[in-house]
Amino acid sequence: MVPSVRDFYDGLAADYHLIYPDWDASMAHQAEALDAVVRARLGAGSHRVLDCSCGIGTQAIGLAAVGDQVIGSDLSPAAVARAATEAATRGIALPVTAADMRALPFRASAFDVVVCADNSLPHLLTQDDVHAALAGMRRVLRDDGLLVLSVRNYxxxxxxxxxxxxxxxxxxxxxxxxxxxxxxxxxxxxxxxxxxxxxxxxxxxxxxxxxxxxxxALTRRQLTDAVLEAGFTDAGWHEPESSGFFQPVLTARRGRP
Structure with a gap:
């Protein structure tokens, strides 16, 4: 039986920060790197961001701290509850909801950016599930909005x-x-x-x-093909050496009708 992803992250939520030598420093560094990727493609200013695999808030809290309007969602209720608590402790507004990335409960075209970071998409084990998640991310993006994915160097x-x-x-x-x-x-x-x-x-x-x-373990080719098949355009990879983010990052645009 395949272990439950929700059970995994519900169980890890209280201890997730222990993965990092300094969680707050990691939040700040990752937000700086991702914000630079977004600004290079959408311009300066505050953006409406959905972090659809927010976990305990590592990327979402950091992006909200630099001025973006962030909503966090995650399959794990325990993780999003902690994300909201951690954000509030730092004086940061972070609305959150427990949701499966294959069925995002947001209106169409609601966001400028959708972030799915920290190797979250590869929890989906079939092409149909990957396509459902990517199609949903595209649906909630505005025309020409930006998808930002990060995965291990598979x-x-x-x-x-x-x-x-x-x-x-x-x-x-x-x-x-x-x-x-x-x-x-x-x-x-x-x-x-x-x-x-x-x-x-x-x-x-x-x-x-x-x-x-x-x-x-999705390769760059597999993930790029999946993103394009879901209707995105202008897909490109950004290596840690250039982006400053700790994993390879894939960006793609929703495109205009």
């Missing part, structure tokens, strides 16, 4: 099919937290089950927290 990953990802370490008042992943590849050599481990200080030892989910 071209590189598919070449080597690693069994794990490098550990990440953050520091809390109770001590260091270690986060790492094990990857179990399917027979199709495109999809993999992920075991997400966090070692959290517990007295003189460790508490081990494990969550599981599944990804489709």
């Amino acid at each position: 071209d590189e990953v598919r070449a080597t099919r690693p069994a794990s990802a490098a550990p990440q370490v953050s520091t809390t008042p109770e001590g260091r937290v270690v986060t790492f992943q094990l990857w179990h590849w399917h027979e199709d050599r495109e999809r993999y089950d992920l075991e997400h481990f966090q070692l959290v200080p517990d007295g003189g030892g460790w508490e081990v927290r494990v969550r599981r989910t599944t990804y489709w």
